[in-house]
Amino acid sequence: MQFGRGDGVPDSTTFSQELAELKQNGCNLLLVGDGSVHSNACRHLLGNDRRRLFVFTQGDRVCACDPETLDGGDRRTVRVGDDDQSLNDIGSEVVDNIDVLAGPADGLSSGELRLCFDSLGPLFVEHDPEQLFRLLHLVTASVRRADGIGHYHLRVDRKSDHVNLIEPLFDALIEVRRKGGIVEQRWHLLGKDVSSDWLPL
16 A cells, blocks of 8 residues: 655655544545545545434435435434525534534543534535535535545546635545446545545455
């Protein structure tokens, strides 16, 4: 397994340390690429026996994870199903549910809260991108305050305009693909100049 820094020096230790720090402090991950394999990454990121919040938007879901089939832990679901529903209302509902799941500050370990946002694509179609940026700023900040781990599905290429707009809000970007029948992932730790190779998922 090889990981590279911007200077081209492979450093798996640095990468592992950076990932551990993200988990300890709370983080938000933007998941992009082939929508047919998002569910593989989603189940891994949701973990086992965690407090989970699912945010489902209108249209076809990307990850297709069924909250009822996951093992253990408390779970809550926010469904965005009204075209007229404002992003402010959506943000308030998501944050309220994060607060409920987080509970007392001393009763939640780092990484115990997991958020799955499936998906951002319909919101880009239905809302102004700058307003969506503000919504995500609110949600990602709430996840970090709870020392949680949030991942957000967007079925587009890493170089798309949508990714360029919202990437600054995230701690890492995860690309997924299927190559030769093998599902692979590649991590980019944003602001750290650290990326992984393509690795089996």
